[in-house]
Amino acid sequence: MQPSFDDEREAKVYDLVVRRFLATFSDPATRETMTIVLDCSRENFIARGTRTVKRGWHEFYAPYIDLEEQELPKVEKGGQVAVKKIGMHTKETQPPKRYTxxxxxxxxxxxxxxxxxxxxxxxxxxxxxxxxxxxxxxxxxxxxxxxxxxxxxxxxxxxxxxxxxxxxxxxxxxxxxxxxxxxxxxxxxxxxxxxxxxxxxxxxxxxxxSKANIETRNELTGVGKCPSCKEGDLQIRRGKFGGFVACNRYPECKTTFSLPRNAFIKPAKKECEQCGYPKVLAIKKKGAQEFCLNQDCPSKYAEGKAGETAKKIAKGIIEKSCPKCGKGKVVVRSSIYGKFYGCDRYPECAYTAQLDERSGGDGKNGEGKGEGHGKGYS
Ligand SMILES: [Zn+2]
Ligand SMILES: [Zn+2]
Ligand SMILES: [Zn+2]
Missing domain, CATH: 1.10.460.10 (Topoisomerase I, domain 2)
Structure with missing residues (x-):
């Protein structure tokens, strides 16, 4: 019987430990590799296939081993096979994989x-x-x-x-x-x-x-020119309350941008096509995404009608009560990931939704625009 876990990750780790443990006590597995050398006018063509003959400990450990099963067709040693088709493949060699x-x-x-x-x-x-x-x-x-x-x-x-x-x-x-x-x-x-x-x-x-050190630091933290003073360079800083971007001409220029906490941020070395502000790369487990630093960038409103509605709500032309608590008013909030709807009773009410009306529920909506809302509330 499997104990219950609140956290899916914990359940997975438990499963791995148990299966690994059981696997160590079970029988060896047997794998068989067959190589067929085909002689085609004295040109040798080789086919190789490996299959599991006896599963042994694989039985327990199955989801965590991923072995290729390639069974070759039955042939006799010294037998003849017919050539069905002859084709030429164009392939390129791959560079060795980077280390993880x-x-x-x-x-x-x-x-x-x-x-x-x-x-x-x-x-x-x-x-x-x-x-x-x-x-x-x-x-x-x-x-x-x-x-x-x-x-x-x-x-x-x-x-x-x-x-x-x-x-x-x-x-x-x-x-x-x-x-x-x-x-x-x-x-x-x-x-x-x-x-x-x-x-x-x-x-x-x-x-x-020390020269190399300074250059590398700039490479890793330099986001681009400061859009306010047009002289300083924006740099990623890591403070007590998470990362942020600040102008290096501080204190003369006090320009700062908040950054989401749930991603590793790197300079994208690119400017926003829409507003010209520097962009950053937010790297998460599931991949990287580029974002414009400017929270008021036009790219952050949803497209079409949903965007129009959001702008009207932001300006107070349309009023909408919060569908979650019923007491608050829907307002438009900003985060680096984009604009989104929230309740003006935040933090008592954690309602959030995407601008294109797909409800984000209680702010726990996993990926994309729903995330990182904790930041950027102003
Ligand atoms: Zn500046
Ligand atoms: Zn922009
Ligand atoms: Zn509410």
């Missing part, structure tokens, strides 16, 4: 760098220091320049071989194959050399890195 946080940890393991306990910390640190960015990981300018700088001035620091060597020696200590003192002595010598090299070039390294 999970796959880069596997790669570290493959290269015996780090330990089970440290690998995910290593990757976290890369993100925290801004060396890498994104779910499908890209090295930032800072990351690339840091490696380049160290390669030039202190190549041993980024030498994989050295790290791996120490990792292996630690393992040897653990297994009792080597004495801690020997290993430590060797490490001390190697590190002293590295630090000496580093110290010698310290100033040069510092200069190069």
């Amino acid at each position: 946080p999970a796959s880069i940890i596997k790669e570290l393991e493959r290269r015996s760098l780090g330990t089970k306990a440290t690998r995910s910390d290593i990757v976290d640190t890369l993100f925290k220091r801004g060396y890498v960015d994104g779910r499908s990981i890209q090295a930032t300018e800072l990351g690339i320049r840091t490696v380049e700088t160290l390669e030039r001035h202190a190549p041993k620091i980024i030498d994989e071989e050295l790290t791996r060597h120490f990792e292996e020696e630690m393992e040897d200590i653990r297994e009792g194959k080597r004495q801690p003192d020997d290993v430590l002595g060797e490490a001390r010598e190697a590190l002293t050399d590295i630090i000496r090299d580093f110290k010698k070039n310290e100033k040069e390294i510092g200069k190069e890195l």
Whole structure:
């Protein structure tokens, strides 16, 4: 019997744990791979197919394994097959996939760098220091320049071989194959050399890195020209109450824009086609979407009749009572995602709806314009 969960995610994790647990006690699974080599006028064509013969532990773990079942047609060894059709395919080679946080940890393991306990910390640190960015990981300018700088001035620091060597020696200590003192002595010598090299070039390294650091920060936070003072640059800031965009000529220019909290915001490096304000990219689990910073941008009203009605409600030409509480009045609110309807009794009444009249219920409406309404109430 499955216990009940309020949170769907918790239920999923529970399901995974239980299935994994049961799977460890069940029989091995058997998979069979068949390769057929077809000789067509001495040109070999190869077909390969793998299928599950005995499901074993897959029985329990099924939803969490996704194995391809490719069964090849029955053929006899040395038999003849008829050529039915001959065609030419045009295909392009694909670049290797970018690493994800999970796959880069596997790669570290493959290269015996780090330990089970440290690998995910290593990757976290890369993100925290801004060396890498994104779910499908890209090295930032800072990351690339840091490696380049160290390669030039202190190549041993980024030498994989050295790290791996120490990792292996630690393992040897653990297994009792080597004495801690020997290993430590060797490490001390190697590190002293590295630090000496580093110290010698310290100033040069510092200069190069600080330049790279500033450039990367601008790349990650610079949104575009300030539309009010036309001189300053708008930058993404992260404050106590979440992210916002501010002009870097503060305090002379006090222009700020609020940002939604439920998404990671990056500059879109683009201007709004409708009002010319800079745009930002809101990245969520389900993908990224571009938004104009200007809450009063014409693009934020719904199109056609729904938009007309919304404008009239905003100006007070049409009055509508709140369908949820019946006491309040419907008003037009703004968020970076767009305009939406709310109740003027907010926060007592959490009614929200999209401008095109699809009701958003009580403000919990999952995606899109319904989200992020907490911000932008003015
Ligand atoms: Zn400004
Ligand atoms: Zn706009
Ligand atoms: Zn209401």
